[in-house]
Amino acid sequence: MPTEMVMILVGFSLAFALTFLGAFIWAVKTGQFKDRQTPAIRMLVDDKE
């Protein structure tokens, strides 16, 4: 019984972790790691529309 429980729990946690890996892959593929300096400054710029 404990063995099966562990297996299920590990299975879930692995699936959960995989979504994060997926998010990382998506971020790299959409170019979010290309320019790491400019966005940091861009977000500080005031936008008074």
Added chain:
Amino acid sequence: MVYELLRDNGLCTYYTLEERSGISLKNAAQPLHNKRRQRFDYLEDASVVQQLVEFSNDEISKITFTLPQIHCASCLWLLEKLHKLHAGVVSSRVDLVRKHLSVTFHQQTLSLRALVELLTTLGYEPALHLNNLNASAEREFKAASAKKQATLYLKMGVAGFAFANTMIFSFPEYLSATGDVEPALRMFFGVLSIVLAIPVLVFSAQDYFVSSWQSLRQRHINLDVPVALGIIALFVRSVIEILNGSTSGYLDSFSGLVLLLLVGKLFQQKTFDTIAFDRDYQSYFPIAVTVKRPAKKTSRNVPAEHIHRSVEQAERAEDSTEDSEHSEETTIPLSALNVGEHLVLRNRELVPADSRLLSSVGHIDYSFVTGESAPVEVLQGEKIYAGGRVLGGAVEMITVKPVSQSYLTSLWNNEAFHKHEPSLLETVSDRFGAYFTVFVLVLAALVFVAWLPNLHTALNAATAVLVIACPCAMTLASPFALGWTMKIFGNAGLYLKNPSVVLELTTISAIVFDKTGTLTHTNRGKTTFHAAQNQAQNHAATMLSANEQAVIALALKQSVHPLSRSIAHALNSVSEVQTALQGFTLKHYEEQAGKGVHALVQSADGKEWVLFVGSAEWIGTVSLRHHSLIVGSVRNGNVQIEHGSNGSTSHVVLNGVYRGYFVVNNQYRSGLQELFARLRARYKLSLLSGDNDAERAALTELFGATPMKTTPSTATSLVAQEPLQMAFFQTPQDKMNAVKALQEQGERVMMVGDGLNDAGALKQSNVGVAIAEHSGAFSPACDATLAAESLHRLADFVAFARTARRVIIGAFWISVVYNIVGLSYAALGLLSPLFSAILMPISNATVIGFTTAAIHIAAYHKRFQTVKR
């Protein structure tokens, strides 16, 4: 004007963003006058537009500009609000680090030319050079390298993910205090580990397999071979042991190893990317040039096939159509420039191809090519070389060679630039890899044989050897050590082309220096004033008062002549002069390029000052013309004209009285004497100069007594300058030959030079270092660029390179210790997953940690900074 532009579009926060934000409005605010507009004519040319633009369809076009003026947050803010300034702009995006601006615009409503003009009025004139013309190809290339780095991140992500999770799955086994883990659970974790390890093997570790395979195909073992071998051994053995239930496998060590290797690779790549290096004449030449072409219907351009037609013929033909109604000035792209074209070049414009002067006289600044700041006077009919800049008024010339065959560009095409030899680092790494692989394989075989009666243990031990052996010193220590060193050097002003140069710096035995521009400041001279005795009134020599100096400084500031600039700079650095300057205004200014300046200055109290500053001959002719203006003895015979000591004289006549002359001498950079004293101890030093030998004595004192080999060959007699003229076809070749001769004597040469004419020698040497006064200057195919103000630290740089090498060797010994421990266990058949999971990460981490710490400590000791302040 800019203010109005911004206000009308509601963008006034531009001024509140930062205290001293943006660009100085003085320069930015002028609307483009007709003359300035004309230089963008070539942007109307459809073929030019097509080559500049990265992408274009019916609706929109996309282009990326390099704007060197970008420097702060308000630049970012303004440039990304471009769409508010003109409806034709769809969007714009700034890359602050690279100083790029990517603009997407509707080419129907906003032409490329209008866009460039808009940016120029804002103060951000794009730097457009010949190398921008293959924009789409360059973009593809940049996209490919960006993709490579993105893939590296992905590989690291996958490897890291697998490492963390398999590590967790291994814990029950490692930590079980109550005996073995339940077999079903164990198998479950084992299989999961394999599932996670497969992408690591197939994707993350890909590069090592590819590289090893390619290297083996060429019957050659490189550094990636033992790495690939170890990775495969780890994986295969783990899978076997998991599936037959004997152990829980080594997959955590496996993914951990791959992860660390990739981290090393990423580090190497990042330090590599920070400096863009491979530039050639195309990033220096303009895209277009003004020519005078006949406005007739029949085309009179000399087509390429008719180049053999003599230039005189073309000239004569041109002369006959010289009336302005028959020829017009247009701006054409450089690619359309033929031989025999009539160029019109204005002040500060670049000569794009070897030409003959048509105007009666011209002054050309060849400083970018030779480092000589004094302009060269060229007479009608004499040759002007591509790469020079026109000074003073507009000149006309006729091209005699195509752009690509001009002296300058043919220097690039010299085959020395196209050889690619493997770098020192590659050679050393590959040799290390080869020895290591052989060693490991031989050891595994021996171990196997030693255990032989017991086949099971024999296999166990042999594969354990393959698993545990790690060439970490080279795969981890050297990327980190060299990467940090490159960063440290960069912060101190020395920019290396690639990490291998660090190692090459440790191998040199001789250093060759160029003089002009390298050891001397290119645009700062030592200025002294020699007051004249006023014979007419029998006064003793009177020095210039602060007011008088202010008058001269004010006038000379307007001049483009380097001598004037030097004098103005020297005068301006005196504080009394600076304060005196406030009270004067310039009323009239006239310059005869290369000859002299005539100015009228008025002081606050209405007093007028008439000033003539120039060469002795010019003052003489002026005095003949304005006889009434000049009192005193300024005929050539009476004034002692001193040409020499590499100085140039500017005579001063103020309010009709001859006051004396300024002498501007070459000023040597600071700290050189100490530098040479230190270098002399280890290296053989020599000096090459394209100049005359007037400063031989001064330089011998500077250099001290250099120990010289007494062989009579001409190459070694280089301590004194060679009395060379500025004959283009000799100097660079001579320098290159001198370096070659030294190398033939077995020396490894480092050449320190500047300007394009040293390029041959720089390339020929083992390490070519180009001195740059400002970041805009460049020298192609050099191994390193040294900021001029950091020249005096050259000895420090070379010493630190040696330290870096010692750090790598130290890391090597550490990894030897680990390998001994690990291999002993492996050979004895005692290797277990737990043991490897502890040993491998620790050994790798120690190597990285030691390398990083050692380099930082050494940097701190030698007063280098690791972080840019």
